[in-house]
Amino acid sequence: MGPLSATAFEAIAARLRDSKGMAAKADIGLAVARLGLSGADSVPVGDDCAAIPDGDGFLLFAIEGFMNEFVAGDPWFAGWCGVMVNLSDIAAMGGRPVAVVDAVWAKGEEGAAPVLEGLRAASERFGVPLVGGHTNLKTDRGQLSVAVLGRAKKLLTSFDARPGETLIAAIDLRGRYREPFSNWEAATDAPASRLRGDLEVLPLIAEAGLSRAAKDISQGGIVGTSAMLAECSGVGIEIDLSRVPAPEGVDLARWLMSFPSYGYLLSATPDDVPALLSLFEARGIANAAIGSVTADRRVTVANGAARETIWDFSQRALLGCGPAAAKAEDAA
The missing domain is CATH 3.90.650.10 (PurM-like C-terminal domain)
Known part of the structure; x- marks a missing residue:
């Protein structure tokens, strides 16, 4: 350029x-x-993840929340990103992911389906399990938050x-x-x-x-x-x-x-x-x-x-x- x-x-x-x-x-x-x-x-607060001393390494803990307009406009990709961006945060600190949990709000099962499908697709592709979370299908709009746990031997x-x-x-x-x-x-x-x-x-x-x-x-x-x-x-x-x-x-x-x-x-x-x-x-x-x-x-x-x-x-x-x-x- x-x-x-x-x-x-x-x-x-x-x-x-x-x-x-x-x-x-x-x-x-x-x-x-x-x-x-x-x-x-x-x-320390301000990093991509909280880095919690654990034995000879660190537990890494992070969460992402997603803009309502993004969840509404591209719900499958919002679900995918729920996994992907959390794994990026773990990697940014020199870590490897252990597991992911999600919190999904939607207007009925129909509203939740594409978000959940995106979450599942990313979990399977990246090889990191979804191990639980929170679901509310009786809200007036879709919202999404996803958290991740990881480990690092040495930190970035x-x-x-x-x-x-x-x-x-x-x-x-x-x-x-x-x-x-x-x-x-x-x-x-x-x-x-x-x-x-x-x-x-x-x-x-x-x-x-x-x-x-x-x-x-x-x-x-x-x-x-x-x-x-x-x-x-x-x-x-x-x-x-x-x-x-x-x-x-x-x-x-x-x-x-x-x-x-x-x-x-x-x-x-x-x-x-x-x-x-x-x-x-x-x-x-x-x-x-x-x-x-x-x-x-x-x-x-x-x-x-x-x-x-x-x-x-x-x-x-x-x-x-x-x-x-x-x-x-x-x-x-």
């Missing part, structure tokens, strides 16, 4: 700053503050990116948009062996010590996810837009805010970058060093020599789970 015109670059930066995904992540901060949580808790976290490291993106581009939402769908047609093998790359990276910090690219997209990683680690991140892996012909601003079926950001020392990238390359997953971890507490995007700030943590928090928030609480 070549350099953008100054006008196009400024327009993309404006869309990123105003994105719904970033606003939704900021909403998390309101709940975190109300609950009195932070990244300084004994089980949101709290361990360090200035001077390289930011890496790994995204499966073998898909298409699942309209009308900005979900890049690259999983439902893939064979089980590929899906399971692709997820296994993340725990292998953790156990080999090639990275300490990673995040699943979520509804905030590449830039919003970078902001969450930066805040939790107490760092800044600069992204070179020309180096971001992207499908042919997509709108760049939309792509930077998209939620891919398989997409991760990782931070690694320059020496470890070649080995790390080669693991994704071997799986046919698009990968690149897309930027750098800095000490300036801002998330910026670059277009040649031009820079635009998307989020400045000296001005406001996002999740409220970073080290600065923890220090402020200690001083109060």
Whole structure:
């Protein structure tokens, strides 16, 4: 991808700053503050999963809730995503999934059927059992929440990116948009062996010590996810837009805010970058060093020599789970 015109670059930066995904992540901060949580808790809050020490490893515990319009507009895929995105969260922390539970609300059996079928299809394809949950078939609309349990031997976290490291993106581009939402769908047609093998790359990276910090690219997209990683680690991140892996012909601003079926950001020392990238390359997953971890507490995007700030943590928090928030609480 070549350099953008100054006008196009400024327009993309404006869309990123105003994105719904970033606003939704900021909403998390309101709940975190109300609950009195932070990244300084004994089980740090702000990561893809809660990592609970367990013997010589960690139990991983996560939950996802889905937008009502998504459940209503594409119920089968919402069910599929209930499993898929939770497994992505487990992998993002260097773990392997154990089991999934779901909570489904629907208007009768007819309303629940496609959601349940999507859940079952993903459970079978990924090879992770559904072991129970909650069902309510007497509501006026469909809603879905899904939780997962996993285990990790060594962690990848949101709290361990360090200035001077390289930011890496790994995204499966073998898909298409699942309209009308900005979900890049690259999983439902893939064979089980590929899906399971692709997820296994993340725990292998953790156990080999090639990275300490990673995040699943979520509804905030590449830039919003970078902001969450930066805040939790107490760092800044600069992204070179020309180096971001992207499908042919997509709108760049939309792509930077998209939620891919398989997409991760990782931070690694320059020496470890070649080995790390080669693991994704071997799986046919698009990968690149897309930027750098800095000490300036801002998330910026670059277009040649031009820079635009998307989020400045000296001005406001996002999740409220970073080290600065923890220090402020200690001083109060």
